Amino acid sequence: MNAIFSGLPANKLAYLICLLVMGCLSSLACQTETSDRFVLSGDATYDGKPIPTGELIFTPDTGRGNKGPQGKARIQDGKFSTENNGRGVVGGPHRVELRAFDGIEYEGREMKIEEGRPLFGSLMAEIDLPEKSANLKAVVVTEGNKPQLVLTVSQ
Secondary structure, three states: OHHHHOOOOHHHHHHHHHHHHHHHHHHHHHOOOOOOOEOEEEEEEEOOEEOOEEEEEEEEOHHHOOOOOOEEEEEEOOEEEOOOOOEOEOOEEEEEEEEEEOOOOEEOOOOEEOOOOEOOOOEEEEEEEOOOOEEEEEEEEEEOOEEEEEEEEEO
């Protein structure tokens, strides 16, 4: 080892050692705890009809003691799965956001909007997800003029 560093001035050697130590520490800091993700799949309807297109976003509810990565599922013709172009979910309490669109492409101000116009504003609901893959029904019902998201899990 002395042969490798013998021609280096002391300040450059100290600099190289410092860089090496910082690199090792930063790689350790970037390592995160991995979590098991599970597949959620099912149907999404609005007033009894399949939602043409949209997405469900599953966020672990930290206020109720859950943590982990966010999950996501694309809705197409009333069907969704976190396995297809999505991200699996962790188990436990979640806040779920639904964004639903009519699926009719239109020309926006700057580009085409492929998913179409929103069927309603973004809806939120809470649910406890199992720590295994499961089926989920996402049903939007209208009470008065206000749509509400109702979620039901089955194994």
